[in-house]
Amino acid sequence: MTIQFATGQGTLISAAPGRRELTAGGAAPKGEEVDIFRLSCKNKLIILKRGVNMKKHILLIGFMILTLVVIAGCQRKPGNNSSNGNENDGFIDPSVTLESLRGKPVFLNFWATWCGPCREELPDLQQMYLKYGDRIQFFTISAESANTVRKFMGKNAYTFPVFLDVNEKLNNEHKIRAIPTTMILDTEGRVRESHIGTMSAEQMEAFILAVLE
Template sequence: MIKKIFAAIVLFGLMTVAIVQAMEKEEPKPKNDDRLSGLSVGLKAPDFELKNLKGETVKLSDYKGQKVMLNFWATWCPPCKAEMPDMQKFYTESGDNIAILAINIDPEYDVAGFAKELGLDFTILLDDQDKVNTVYKILTIPTTFFIDENGIITHKHLSSMSIETMRKYAGL
């Protein structure tokens, strides 16, 4: 009888330990960049419609079937300004392999003058009502999303990027 009670106590103890460990087990951590602000890698990039510096309407869906580098920035942001020359070099060297859409979140400043001063000729869009900024859940700038030909976010990067990082994320 004592052996049965002892076996039952041991079995109960083992089951308790197993249950407690299962309950305390950490959920798998997401990929490093999925913990960052903004939409998660692997999601379909939401479509949007904004005006460029010429006043023309541009939609993300206009670039369907093409890779896109989607960058959120502001003229007053030092890291944004620091990455702009590399973005221009990347734009020039990548040709038609990837489209760059730089979404300015502070259009009340002289964005066109800023672009001219730095010699930027990639597409700059103005989010004057914070609509796209909100949809993409931007908390810090610069924030850049790399979107594949199917419209899926493949990489996300916070802070300024070097041209090497742009090449890596774009797969070029």
């Protein structure tokens, strides 16, 4: 993992096992003012806490130290999620609401085709859907266009239900700021568990069993 500057780069040098805070170091580019706030999301969203402000035209020797907070997920892209056709053209009847789902546990997963961590966990989500789909309602939620999602689902042979939240109503109601985000709701519609970031099949199964037992 590297930290990319306008010129040159710093390399990640240490990370305590099991911690989300990492220490990074790298030689500052010659004569470069380094004032970093955030790296863009690729496989993981890395947010840099501003800790160093280097003056221009000063040769800095040694390493700069920054604190990185690593979130195993992608920051949601801003709006402008246009749909090719009817905005309500989802895989699930748009009249479906969380209120209408009461009486049976619900597994919710917010994701996007462009999100690396989302794509990483979808095979496990498909596995859980095939295993528990008759006992719990699965709803995966994407704010992308129907065309984009349909192509992705077909290419990967996924069969879990998708709701197209093009207007981001559910995303906003649940204050989703990063994806993937997974929630498990009990039969009364209450959120029992929630998780931001990639989940393994074992983690998903633990969520599901918590509301089935």
